[in-house]
Amino acid sequence: MHIQWYPGHMKKARDMVQSHLKLVDVALELRDARAPLASENPMFADLLQGKKRLLLLNKADLADPCVNREWTEAFSKEGLKTLAFNARSDNTAELIALILREGAFVHEKNRRQGRKPRPIRLMVIGVPNVGKSSLINRLVGRTTSRIEDRPGVTRGKQWVRLRKDLELFDTPGILWPKFIDQKKALHLAFLGSINDLVLDTTRLAIELIKTLRELYPGVLEARYDVSESGHPEEVFEAIAKRRGAIISGGRIDEERTAVMLLDEFRSAKIGRISLERP
Numbered sequence: 570m571h572i573q574w575y576p577g578h579m580k581k582a583r584d585m586v587q588s589h590l591k592l593v594d595v596a597l598e599l600r601d602a603r604a605p606l607a608s609e610n611p612m613f614a615d616l617l618q619g620k621k622r623l624l625l626l627n628k629a630d631l632a633d634p635c636v637n638r639e640w641t642e643a644f645s646k647e648g649l650k651t652l653a654f655n656a657r658s659d660n661t662a663e664l665i666a667l668i669l670r671e672g673a674f675v676h677e678k679n680r681r682q683g684r685k686p687r688p689i690r691l692m693v694i695g696v697p698n699v700g701k702s703s704l705i706n707r708l709v710g711r712t713t714s715r716i717e718d719r720p721g722v723t724r725g726k727q728w729v730r731l732r733k734d735l736e737l738f739d740t741p742g743i744l745w746p747k748f749i750d751q752k753k754a755l756h757l758a759f760l761g762s763i764n765d766l767v768l769d770t771t772r773l774a775i776e777l778i779k780t781l782r783e784l785y786p787g788v789l790e791a792r793y794d795v796s797e798s799g800h801p802e803e804v805f806e807a808i809a810k811r812r813g814a815i816i817s818g819g820r821i822d823e824e825r826t827a828v829m830l831l832d833e834f835r836s837a838k839i840g841r842i843s844l845e846r847p
């Protein structure tokens with residue numbers, strides 16, 4: 570299976586993210602915990618040169634907890650402060666504490682220069698579908714107030730005050746992933762980060778079967794009560810039959826089976842699965 574990839578408008582998006590990043594003290598980069606390499610845009614590393622930065626491995630609740638720990642340790646060893654997170658339900662206290670620590674240089678600088686204290690400014694960045702909006706909502710919660718236009722403040726209404734000493738840019742920086750190798754492309758497709766309409770769903774589901782039985786032998790058997798050995802097409806067919814995905818003439822309903830498999834993988838019904846390991 571070959572995945573075509575046309576990111577498009579990359580320069581415009583890059584320029585936009587770059588200009589917004591100039592306004593912030595700390596960048597919070599989200600990646601998908603199940604595939605932190607495929608869900609990275611290497612451009613961020615360039616754009617973030619010299620910027621304080623935190624990495625959030627989001628959707629950690631869908632990924633393998635052991636592998637989450639391995640990734641967190643591996644990135645931290647490289648000097649990148651990393652937290653596994655669930656933007657849908659995790660408490661933000663630990664994250665906020667990390668951000669405040671990263672941004673503390675702002676207060677020190679102000680003090681040194683004898684200037685008035687100002688809040689630390691934060692921005693969320695990441696490729697599509699990693700949970701940026703969910704995280705922003707989670708951080709903003711109900712108790713916060715939106716900052717109104719103030720005279721002389723051109724930053725306008727795009728800033729949300731999270732606490733007295735912390736402001737969030739309410740628009741996340743989005744850059745399409747820029748993968749070159751097919752393996753990363755496939756991982757993003759499994760996660761649903763590439764529009765399924767442009768993919769051959771049955772082909773993709775069969776690739777998923779191959780990947781799952783290699784990385785997590787036994788999970789397909791446990792979920793669908795089928796044998797995992799033999800051609801992946803045979804496994805696919807067996808799953809279809811188990812689920813009663815049959816159309817007239819006794820043929821299997823490929824599309825229905827493929828969509829079901831991908832859905833059950835994406836929602837971790839097949840199990841908490843990490844596609845990549847350090």
Ligand SMILES: Nc1nc2c(ncn2[C@@H]2O[C@H](COP(=O)(O)OP(=O)(O)OP(=O)(O)O)[C@@H](O)[C@H]2O)c(=O)[nH]1
Nearest residue numbers: 627628629654655656657697698699700701702703
């Ligand atoms: N299980 C789980 N689901 C999550 C998590 N974070 C986000 N989601 C879900 O993932 C989907 C995408 O989340 P969004 O917050 O819209 O992602 P985004 O990065 O803003 O996406 P774009 O705006 O398309 O770039 C939604 O269905 C969310 O409910 C998480 O930590 N765990």
Ligand SMILES: [Mg+2]
Nearest residue numbers: 701702703741
């Ligand atoms: Mg969004």
